[in-house]
Amino acid sequence: MDFDIIYRDFSPKIFRVCLSYLNDTDKALDLTQDTFxxxxxxxxxxxxxxxxxxxxxxxxxxxxxxxxxKDSRIKKMVLPTQVEHNNIDIxxxxxxxxxxxxxxxAELPELERIIIGLVMEDVPxxxxxxxxxxxxxxxxxxxxxxxxxxxxxFKDNGQI
Amino acid sequence: MDKFxxxxxxxxxxxxxxxxxxxxIKNAIKNYHSKKKRxxxxxxxxxxxxxxVWIGVMINYKSHLWTTRFGEMLFIVLTIYLIFIKLKLxxxxxxxxxxxxxxxxxxxxxxxxxxxxxQSKLIIFLIASVSLFLYTxxxxxxxxxxxxxxxxxxxxxxxxIWFIYRPMMLKRQQKKVQNLLNKIDTIKNQTNEKEY
Numbered sequence: 001m002d003f004d005i006i007y008r009d010f011s012p013k014i015f016r017v018c019l020s021y022l023n024d025t026d027k028a029l030d031l032t033q034d035t036f037x038x039x040x041x042x043x044x045x046x047x048x049x050x051x052x053x054x055x056x057x058x059x060x061x062x063x064x065x066x067x068x069x070k071d072s073r074i075k076k077m078v079l080p081t082q083v084e085h086n087n088i089d090i091x092x093x094x095x096x097x098x099x100x101x102x103x104x105x106a107e108l109p110e111l112e113r114i115i116i117g118l119v120m121e122d123v124p125x126x127x128x129x130x131x132x133x134x135x136x137x138x139x140x141x142x143x144x145x146x147x148x149x150x151x152x153x154f155k156d157n158g159q160i
Numbered sequence: 161m162d163k164f165x166x167x168x169x170x171x172x173x174x175x176x177x178x179x180x181x182x183x184x185i186k187n188a189i190k191n192y193h194s195k196k197k198r199x200x201x202x203x204x205x206x207x208x209x210x211x212x213v214w215i216g217v218m219i220n221y222k223s224h225l226w227t228t229r230f231g232e233m234l235f236i237v238l239t240i241y242l243i244f245i246k247l248k249l250x251x252x253x254x255x256x257x258x259x260x261x262x263x264x265x266x267x268x269x270x271x272x273x274x275x276x277x278x279q280s281k282l283i284i285f286l287i288a289s290v291s292l293f294l295y296t297x298x299x300x301x302x303x304x305x306x307x308x309x310x311x312x313x314x315x316x317x318x319x320x321i322w323f324i325y326r327p328m329m330l331k332r333q334q335k336k337v338q339n340l341l342n343k344i345d346t347i348k349n350q351t352n353e354k355e356y
Contacts, residue, residue: 111350133260
């Protein structure tokens with residue numbers, strides 16, 4: 001298995017999963033790097049029993065959870081307050097929505113942040129269940145709840 | 161389109177921060193490995209050097225009492241024990257990272273609980289104390305005053321370490337471990353929620 005190809009294909013996805021957990025770009029970049037160091041070290045032990053993506057996501061999720069030892073609080077991003085209404089461009093609105101989304105995710109409990117990060121990357125529910133180590137039905141329920149929570153927050157704030 | 165799909169599209173379409181190039185990741189891996197190797201070599205060399213120093217002391221210092229020799233031997237045993245512990249720690253690689261999140265949390269919890277009950281520091285302290293008491297006996301035994309002052313100082317030192325410094329460190333360590341265990345439990349409770 002070629003590490004370069006794995007890195008090229010998965011690094012943006014892993015970065016986004018880490019970002020959904022940490023809500024901090026620099027820390028997410030560090031964690032992405034740590035994940036791929038672990039991938040490199042353990043690549044020889046990877047047996048094609050599971051999908052390589054599932055395997056990498058699992059490492060990334062555990063790296064994220066390891067952060068609890070560092071007692072880092074999830075920081076919130078500040079929404080831009082001064083928007084000139086007669087000159088609102090689409091990019092600005094999208095940026096605001098994106099920051100709002102990141103803050104909504106940051107408010108979720110740890111496990112939900114990990115699950116939603118994987119959902120956003122289109123990881124199938126069975127794979128998420130495998131990564132987290134819970135039953136498929138349990139994960140399905142959790143995903144449903146998280147989606148509902150996020151959608152509701154967006155609706156309440158008039159973001160959709 | 162589903163409302164959540166809009167949210168997902170927003171997440172996926174956002175321009176992400178550029179992740180490092182594969183070359184810089186490989187460099188980071190290389191640095192990580194060489195740092196690890198350097199640490200192992202440094203630890204081994206340091207302990208080997210300590211053993212040689214003790215052997216040198218044993219050869220040069222002509223002791224007349226068995227207590228000195230026994231103290232020296234204990235110091236060497238302690239040094240070997242420390243090498244063993246250090247290497248074990250370095251060798252213990254992140255195999256747990258390959259587990260599922262749920263199993264990983266269980267493993268992390270087990271490890272933290274084990275850490276809280278770790279007896280190796282107690283063993284090290286006891287061996288070091290006994291060695292020092294035995295080793296210094298010959299030095300102090302020449303006069304009664306020397307013996308009293310020497311051993312009183314040593315005793316005071318051990319009392320300070322054992323009854324003041326150690327409980328302080330233990331308290332700090334336990335607080336840290338307890339915090340971690342609480343956090344692990346909180347996350348574990350999130351996995352235990354009922355299915356319906």
